[in-house]
Amino acid sequence: MAQDKFWVKNLSKWMEGTGPDSEVVLTSRVRLARNIKNIPFPYLASDTQTQKIFNDVNRVVGNHKGEFKDFTFIKLEEMESLERQLCVEKHIISPQMAKDVRNSFVLLRNDEAVSIMINEEDHIRIQCLFPGLQLEGAWNLADKIDDIMESDLDYAFNEDRGYLTACPTNVGTGIRVSLMMHLPGLVITKQINRILSALSQVGLVVRGLYGEGTEVIGNIVQISNQITLGQSEKEIIRNLYAVAKQLIEQEEEARQNLLNESRENLADRAGRALGILSNARIVSSQEAMQLLSDLRLGVDLGLIDFDSKIINHLLVTIRPAHLQSMERKELDAYERDVCRATLIREKFIGSSK
């Protein structure tokens, strides 16, 4: 894998761990699904048709050089499978896209905050990924890019059904808004299941770190809207924002209660996590995620002094494809656990004060 490509070499902007409410909300993501009129959706389209979609998008980019000056086209078929996996771990492309690469491209902004997937499940998917709670900002940018695309492309749009998508679960606005949240307080105080099951009643879905079907590890959940038809984009965003604000409040209350009642226990937990992570030689990703969560909680509550940026980076860089890319070779599970422990130790040297 070529190490000089920025999407292999660099860390994404969202990993900086900045932005409003970043102690609880890791990232805000807005994704718009769009299709071109009269061309079958990618899985049914011929090579000529998917090529046409790419050419069309390419033409838009050519016509709007200023707006797209920081973007690069990447052809998925030209990526090695490890490189694609790396992009999945960075949330640049979807897991599904990494599997089915036929004529797919990603148009990626250099800071990786915007990625436009071409010929994924839909012809075009515009994704904006911001650190912290910035749904409005992510939506405004996605909306702007959507307008630029639409100025040169004929979208499949119907006044009753809205934007037409391959899967009927996306039709209408075609919007999926999601937040990645770190909720250790609610997990420790055993409120999490009650709260998360209540979310499904307000039209929201809870998933693991890597989307549909992935498990919740390291106390990180992904919350997104289920309904895309019948509500406007603003309503959908406001709904998720309101729920997020409540979740943040509950999480902070839980943390405060924990701090009042069992300060030493929390400090002990964070200290042990730091101890293990600084010294372990073999660490599974699940264990690492849990320990990083414990450590982050201690840092957020001021019980331990540590650079939380390092924790943010590690959430992604300890994933299998990142480790293998770093070592520049394939690793089995045991080798990855060793390599992961080494990486964490190296990052921790000099960071704990």
Add this chain to the structure above:
Amino acid sequence: MLCQECNKMPATVHLTKIVNDKKTETHLCQQCASEKGELEFAFEPKFPIHHFFAGLLDFDGFETPVGIPGKTKIQCNNCGLTYAQFSQIGRLGCSDCYESFGEKLNSLLRRIHGSTRHTGKVPQRSGSAIKVKKELEQLRKDMQKKIADEEFEEAARIRDKIRELEKDTEGGGE
């Protein structure tokens, strides 16, 4: 049986691969299976939702009125996808499918979204055409009504307006 990768967890994912008549068996735990990129079936993300669809679509069977043949083949004229295929794949073939599967799709949309009508963003460029289209439809209706009421002068006035609008969209559009 323990997982062959980590030798710690019980193996719950059993994979049999046959490549060129050579058979290999792999036994992994959930964790290792999902970490190993090539064993993607271990967390096939789209699978459950499509099953869910199939259930929703089968449910339509109850709503078919007695006396009407149940299995008429509904097919999209543009891409050729049949409704039966859609209910298996869970994805539509092209944007025309939304028209082709009409009412059947509406009941599905109602179940998924609780609504069948888009109220959000309208594309700026093609959206203006939609507005004009709506206006034209309304004018044609008005004209028919005037003709029926034998108010021919009024009808002619509306006809001229329609022609003007049509000329505008043909000349200035796209």
